[in-house]
Amino acid sequence: MLEMKVPSPGESITEVEIAQWLVEDGDYVEKDQAIAEVDSDKATLELPAEASGVITLKAEEGDAVAVGAIVCLIDTDAEKPGSDDQSTDTYIDENEKKASPSPDLDEQRIETPNTEEKADSLKEKTYASGVASPAAKKVLAEKNMDPATVKGTGRDGRITKDDAVNAKPSMGTPGTGTRGESRKKLSMLRRKVAERLVEAKNTTAMLTTFNEVNMQAIFDLRSEYKEDFKAKHGVSLGFMSFFTLAVVRALEMYPSVNSMIDGKEMLTFDYKDISIAVSGPKGLMVPVMRNAENLSFRGVESEVKRLALRARDGKITVDEMTGGTFTISNGGVFGSMLSTPIINPPQSGILGMHNIVERPVVIDGGIVVAPIMFVALSYDHRIIDGKESVGFLVAVKEALEDPINILMDGDIKKALEL
DSSP, X not given: OEEEEOOOOSTTOOEEEEEEESSOTTOEXXXXXXXXXEEOSSOEEEEEOXXXXXXXXOSOTTOEEETTSEEEEEETTSOOOOSSSSOHHHHHHHHHHHHOXXXXXXXXXXXXXXXXXXXXXXXXXXXXXXXXXHHHHHHHHHHTOOGGGSOOOSGGGOBOHHHHHHOOOOSSOOOSSOOXXXXXXXXHHHHHHHHHHHHHHHHSOEEEEEEEEEOHHHHHHHHHHHHHHHHHHSSOOOHHHHHHHHHHHHHHHOGGGGEEEETTEEEEOSSOOEEEEEEETTEEEOOEETTGGGOOHHHHHHHHHHHHHHHHTTOOOHHHHSOOSEEEEEGGGGTXXXXXXXXXXXXXXXXXXXXXXXXXXXXXXXXXXXXXXXXEEEEETTTSOHHHHHHHHHHHHHHHHSHHHHTSTTOHHHHTTO
């Protein structure tokens, strides 16, 4: 019998939460088969079976399990269900007979509903109508409220005194539409994201500065070279490569934006590890492009695609999301016109991209229609002054509006490796 223990997903993580079992108790599993999804405070990871055999689950979905604790057992001596002389049903029956001293009792257990399950079902039906404790009844009576309208949080749905005290009378007559509600536990990852957002809001002197970018030059470049770029490199020529390289240049010019506070010191990095916010099945994830200062247009687009696919498929690792000296967030893909992005601590700056809309602008004294994107830089005012934050965003704007000269050194084909 193999005891499977919770592996450490990364440094400083002491426990994980069973988000979802992908197998059922008593199933036959193959070695390396994904048997569960587990949440840490940094990522959702798949747990592979360490051997083939029949599995016995030792934790429930939603349970917090310490790293190193036994999460399941695998009977490695159990034979895999065959498809020739022995069906799956026969295999299950034989195993049930081994576990039961009496075939008659075994048959009775299969045919007769579980007594505890019946009792739980009866309790559920009873308390669904709104059974209140004596103290709760008194409070509800004083409020002239029907217990059936109150949702109980006590054992088996019983209405407690706190439920009654917190219950609010209906404001007016309900309409004819449905008025249901649902409740589910937040994943460990989502709870950690919430904690970090509140931490960033409460512990940094966060300000946001805005600007606008005329994207016409980038539109023209992509229109002319995107097909050749994709044919040569197998990835699309998107906006992220232009923004990443513009940010890398601006960070060189304003190193305080590529810094963070460490106690009473300011820690400045000579490398640019750019975090990119992507949407995954479990929520927002922020994988990191390492040493973005060494990446070309092709390098950025390939890395963005790789990380986005891994996040989408739930394969992103803790190491791939650890670190980062600056973050780029693209709310424009969801239609956002303007936002104030929240700093990703302990970083000191985050650039928000938004949707591109044709707007009337004045160029050389005349009004023309141009594709305009509003951009936002949220920064920690404790170490980044207004002059630096504005200068940084203006540098990003300049590079995006003149990419050929500033980002490509005047040689488009060399920059795009065509």
